[in-house]
Amino acid sequence: MNRREFLALSGTAAFAAQFDPRKRRRVGLIGCGWYGKGDLLRLIQVAPVEVVSLCDVDKQMLAEAAQIVSSRQASHKTPRTYADYREMLKEKDLDIVLIGTPDHWHALPMIAAVQAGADVYVQKPISVDIVEGQAMLAAARKHNRVVQVGTQRRSTPHLAEARDRIVREGKLGKVHFAEIYCYYHMRATENPPDTAPPSYLDYEMWTGPAPMRPYNSLVHPRSWRAFMEYGNGIVGDMCIHMFDMTRWMLDLGWPIRVSSSGGILVDKKSRANISDTQNATFDYGDMQIVWQHRTWGDTPDPNYPWGATLYGDKGTLRLSVNSYDFTPSAKGATPIHRDVTYELDQYPEDRTEKDLERHVAPAIRYHMKDLLTSIDARSKPVADIEQGYISTTSCILANLSLQTGRTLTWDARAQRIANDEEANRLLRRPYRKPWTHPEPGNV
Numbered sequence: 001m002n003r004r005e006f007l008a009l010s011g012t013a014a015f016a017a018q019f020d021p022r023k024r025r026r027v028g029l030i031g032c033g034w035y036g037k038g039d040l041l042r043l044i045q046v047a048p049v050e051v052v053s054l055c056d057v058d059k060q061m062l063a064e065a066a067q068i069v070s071s072r073q074a075s076h077k078t079p080r081t082y083a084d085y086r087e088m089l090k091e092k093d094l095d096i097v098l099i100g101t102p103d104h105w106h107a108l109p110m111i112a113a114v115q116a117g118a119d120v121y122v123q124k125p126i127s128v129d130i131v132e133g134q135a136m137l138a139a140a141r142k143h144n145r146v147v148q149v150g151t152q153r154r155s156t157p158h159l160a161e162a163r164d165r166i167v168r169e170g171k172l173g174k175v176h177f178a179e180i181y182c183y184y185h186m187r188a189t190e191n192p193p194d195t196a197p198p199s200y201l202d203y204e205m206w207t208g209p210a211p212m213r214p215y216n217s218l219v220h221p222r223s224w225r226a227f228m229e230y231g232n233g234i235v236g237d238m239c240i241h242m243f244d245m246t247r248w249m250l251d252l253g254w255p256i257r258v259s260s261s262g263g264i265l266v267d268k269k270s271r272a273n274i275s276d277t278q279n280a281t282f283d284y285g286d287m288q289i290v291w292q293h294r295t296w297g298d299t300p301d302p303n304y305p306w307g308a309t310l311y312g313d314k315g316t317l318r319l320s321v322n323s324y325d326f327t328p329s330a331k332g333a334t335p336i337h338r339d340v341t342y343e344l345d346q347y348p349e350d351r352t353e354k355d356l357e358r359h360v361a362p363a364i365r366y367h368m369k370d371l372l373t374s375i376d377a378r379s380k381p382v383a384d385i386e387q388g389y390i391s392t393t394s395c396i397l398a399n400l401s402l403q404t405g406r407t408l409t410w411d412a413r414a415q416r417i418a419n420d421e422e423a424n425r426l427l428r429r430p431y432r433k434p435w436t437h438p439e440p441g442n443v
């Protein structure tokens with residue numbers, strides 16, 4: 001993308017950031033691991049925030065985050081550190097709280113943060129069960145808080161261009177079918193023995209409301225995604241991004257029906273209990289979005305191992321975090337290709353930051369700018385909690401369809417599965433004591 005095109009794109013609604021660049025905002029982070037730090041450091045890059053509080057149950061991770069933040073924020077002050085998010089939020093002195101915990105720890109801290117008067121950036125999927133998501137949405141609305149969800153495809157420059165200049169300008173035509181997919185070999189294949197948790201990790205608190213499993217090195221850090229106890233598998237991790245992006249591209253709301261099939265078909269030796277193969281159909285009546293993941297075998301298109309393909313009557317649009325390709329149907333028409341936008345010269349820290357997904361950093365920055373703009377305007381951000389709830393719930397329904405072995409019809413008005421009380425009992429997962437499951441009417 002050249003400078004003229006980029007500046008034109010920056011004027012679109014997705015990137016019309018209008019927050020007060022002089023306002024000092026007090027920020028706290030809950031969950032100081034890989035993505036939590038990455039989100040926070042992008043926020044530091046775009047606004048003069050003061051990070052005053054950090055929270056994590058891993059003492060080593062917490063100390064490392066405090067050191068990095070003190071070196072990167074303008075004041076060079078070292079944030080206060082906490083092992084319990086409830087103690088951090090008791091101070092009620094935070095303007096913004098970022099939540100970068102494992103998925104099973106999204107709901108309770110997010111609800112507590114808005115109750116404490118903070119606006120929130122929470123990672124996706126917003127919840128592990130559907131009632132958690134309902135409670136999170138209810139809490140945000142009740143306490144009049146701005147909540148941005150980490151589905152940052154909505155803030156990815158080349159994808160916003162594809163939406164505005166290909167889809168919305170009618171170049172793609174009518175779309176009645178979309179494929180979304182991930183063929184990364186990302187499912188854990190190891191089978192290490194259970195051990196005692198390391199001394200620096202409060203494993204009781206790490207587990208929280210989830211079922212207590214024996215500690216295993218796969219669980220912490222990062223490989224917790226291998227277990228359904230803590231998340232929603234690859235559907236909840238990867239499908240949600242492409243499903244949410246497709247909904248945003250095409251202005252879609254709730255699917256009418258969701259069906260899914262698959263399971264652990266190939267790798268039966270790993271300790272991981274998430275599926276290695278899964279298909280899901282999100283049925284909108286006259287439009288279908290079909291998901292597939294395989295953690296084995298080859299990808300059909302090496303240029304798009306994780307992405308979406310939208311089929312229109314005027315052409316085909318392939319989209320990923322790295323690029324997009326529009327192939328028009330008309331003979332002689334010129335295809336359009338765009339690559340991801342990097343900002344390495346503007347933000348040189350991106351070149352050396354440990355574990356940073358450099359191609360995603362600009363999208364996170366724009367997502368943070370959108371959050372700040374929405375906070376100042378007291379308006380809904382581009383990935384508002386309601387949009388996160390729709391995308392998260394739809395992905396959970398896919399997993400529940402796989403679990404029950406039948407298609408599920410979603411009643412969007414009642415926020416329940418239609419004519420299936422057995423499936424409705426699965427909308428709320430059991431919480432381990434002493435933690436109490438949040439309810440939408442009690443937040």
